[in-house]
Amino acid sequence: MIPFNKPFLTGNETKYIEEAVASGKISGNGMFTKKCQAFFENTYGFKKCLLTTSCTDALEMCAILANINADDEVIVPSYTFVSTALAFVRQNAKIIFADSSPRHPNMDVATIEPLITNKTKAIVVVHYAGVACDMDAIMDLASTYNLIVIEDAAQAIASYYKGKPLGTIGHLSAFSFHETKNIISGEGGLLGINDEQFIDRSEIIWEKGTNRSQFFRGEINKYGWVDTGSSFLPSEIIAAFLYAQLENLEQIQNKRKQLWNAYYKQLSEANITHFSLPQTPEYATQNGHMFYLVAKTEKHRNDLIAHLKDHNIHAVFHYQSLHESDYYKNNHTGRALIHANFFTACLVSLPLFFDLTLEQVAQITKTIIAYDREI
Numbered sequence: 001m002i003p004f005n006k007p008f009l010t011g012n013e014t015k016y017i018e019e020a021v022a023s024g025k026i027s028g029n030g031m032f033t034k035k036c037q038a039f040f041e042n043t044y045g046f047k048k049c050l051l052t053t054s055c056t057d058a059l060e061m062c063a064i065l066a067n068i069n070a071d072d073e074v075i076v077p078s079y080t081f082v083s084t085a086l087a088f089v090r091q092n093a094k095i096i097f098a099d100s101s102p103r104h105p106n107m108d109v110a111t112i113e114p115l116i117t118n119k120t121k122a123i124v125v126v127h128y129a130g131v132a133c134d135m136d137a138i139m140d141l142a143s144t145y146n147l148i149v150i151e152d153a154a155q156a157i158a159s160y161y162k163g164k165p166l167g168t169i170g171h172l173s174a175f176s177f178h179e180t181k182n183i184i185s186g187e188g189g190l191l192g193i194n195d196e197q198f199i200d201r202s203e204i205i206w207e208k209g210t211n212r213s214q215f216f217r218g219e220i221n222k223y224g225w226v227d228t229g230s231s232f233l234p235s236e237i238i239a240a241f242l243y244a245q246l247e248n249l250e251q252i253q254n255k256r257k258q259l260w261n262a263y264y265k266q267l268s269e270a271n272i273t274h275f276s277l278p279q280t281p282e283y284a285t286q287n288g289h290m291f292y293l294v295a296k297t298e299k300h301r302n303d304l305i306a307h308l309k310d311h312n313i314h315a316v317f318h319y320q321s322l323h324e325s326d327y328y329k330n331n332h333t334g335r336a337l338i339h340a341n342f343f344t345a346c347l348v349s350l351p352l353f354f355d356l357t358l359e360q361v362a363q364i365t366k367t368i369i370a371y372d373r374e375i
């Protein structure tokens, strides 16, 4: 069976974990944490980065930093992973779900302005499959209506909007290092801060509501409880693993993009008719996170997954539109979100991981092309 995903190891993960253990400092905010944070700050130009135990946690930090509360509305795409909305629901906000574009799972920027009310405090954008949302239009809305923009960049490492790294455009952003993402640490995440007003408080929230980070820098002579927060920081063991991955970021990205390009070339040259290929707007790049097809009908999508399974290829579908989830459907008061539901019904995601070979991609595309001709 060709699996859907297989976590890639660079070879240095356990060596760095041994170093962390030998150093005698294995709790958070040690040498490897600082190296990882500096890597992101220097490579992409964030004002400040903090490692977290997941992207979900980084999004929760964003919700706390933005002072989201029960009086607020937060605009979130419906077609996304649960955490994009959950982090704000935990602050008791009302979620206003936005639809996808007709041709891309990303939220349709043209539909956002009518969703804004005097209660709206933030817009959370998701760069689906690492492909940028139209950030100029979103940042314009944010400045007109005085909103905070949070980028859920879980899938968007090393991807760009008009040359700007994703995650550096909104006020705050969140990345994931879950084992299904491009760069991994098992579970893991990162908070990116682009607006300086959030920096001081972010360190306090990260360290269980204490000013311990300031204490360790020698800026104050005792530390204590000064704000809300949680234990959002990962141990050095996680950071050591992550650093081994970051050292190989370019190699990982090159291979993933090569596989993505092979899928795209072979399927577009075959002119398949029942499934359409992913579209990358001119302002965006693709980062080899995910290769998906969009079927004309749900039946074609489900039949393709079954057909691939018969040929020992594991393809998957996701997400259930969040406005129709068991947990939140009764709170959705807006209109039907037909494009989000369309991607829920018709999108299929193909195997894409570092150790996948070009021969395996050719085998997968051949199977799809033959199936497309046959139905």
Ligand SMILES: *Cc1c(COP(=O)(O)O)cnc(C)c1O
Pocket: 053, 054, 055, 056, 057, 080, 081, 083, 084, 126, 152, 154, 155, 175, 176, 177, 178, 187, 188, 189
């Ligand atoms: C993976 C993912 C998350 C959650 O990341 P975790 O690190 O598992 O918390 C959130 N949003 C999106 C869009 C994702 O793809």
